[in-house]
Amino acid sequence: AEYDLGDLSxxxxxxxxxxxxxxxxxxxxxSGLGSRVDxxxxxxxxxxxxxxxRRNTFALAxxxxxxNVNFFYFPPRIREVLEQRGILRPxxxxxxxxxxxxxxxxxxxxxxxxxxxxxxxxxxxxxRLHEAGEMIIPYQPLSNQxxxxxxxxxxxxxxxxxxxxxxxxxxxxxxxxxx
Numbered sequence: 001a002e003y004d005l006g007d008l009s010x011x012x013x014x015x016x017x018x019x020x021x022x023x024x025x026x027x028x029x030x031s032g033l034g035s036r037v038d039x040x041x042x043x044x045x046x047x048x049x050x051x052x053x054r055r056n057t058f059a060l061a062x063x064x065x066x067x068n069v070n071f072f073y074f075p076p077r078i079r080e081v082l083e084q085r086g087i088l089r090p091x092x093x094x095x096x097x098x099x100x101x102x103x104x105x106x107x108x109x110x111x112x113x114x115x116x117x118x119x120x121x122x123x124x125x126x127x128r129l130h131e132a133g134e135m136i137i138p139y140q141p142l143s144n145q146x147x148x149x150x151x152x153x154x155x156x157x158x159x160x161x162x163x164x165x166x167x168x169x170x171x172x173x174x175x176x177x178x179x
Contacts (some may be wrong), residue, residue: 012049019169040067043160047152055175056088059108061142061149069152070142072108073172075121075179081114115146122148125176 018127027032044067051058051071056079061070074082082088087108122139129135139148152168154160 003024039159040154044154045156046162047160047165049161050169054169056083058169059088061145062107062163067154069154070120070140070147070149071152072110072118072147073121073125073176074118075176075178078118078121079112085111087111110145110147118147121179122150122175124179125172126150126172128175129171132175135168137172 028036044064047069048060048064051060051069057074059072059074061072064070074088079088085109119141126137126139129137138151140151141148150172
């Protein structure tokens with residue numbers, strides 16, 4: 001990243017983030033800032049719930065943490081292999097429980113022979129979504145996974161409605177079906 005100017009920018013960095021937090025606190029007050037945080041937690045829970053509903057197409061890569069959700073998209077050909085090997089789990093009945101379990105073993109572990117292929121799918125899908133002007137959604141590796149996963153950060157002033165969440169996942173399915 002020889003052209004990454006983030007460290008030189010006024011808008012990036014911990015000090016600037018601290019000033020932004022202080023300004024928000026002054027503007028919204030304690031209760032206003034608290035309600036915004038509560039709203040984002042609710043939006044995160046809604047996204048997690050929708051990912052779990054679509055268990056054969058999407059899966060959580062790790063436990064969600066404020067305010068991030070890391071998840072995998074499985075195109076049909078990879079989904080078929082995961083189902084044949086018994087890696088995809090049955091539907092979680094209690095989709096209101098965000099943790100999905102108490103430890104990292106409760107989340108899907110992608111086998112190494114599939115991880116490289118899934119990482120290529122993540123890159124290709126991200127590029128397709130970007131080039132089509134649909135969305136910019138980052139992918140990243142996690143320390144406990146070989147495959148790259150997508151990362152949604154629930155932040156900002158805009159509300160993330162259930163219809164927005166469905167649009168995100170539906171669009172990913174549409175553009176990734178043939179990968």
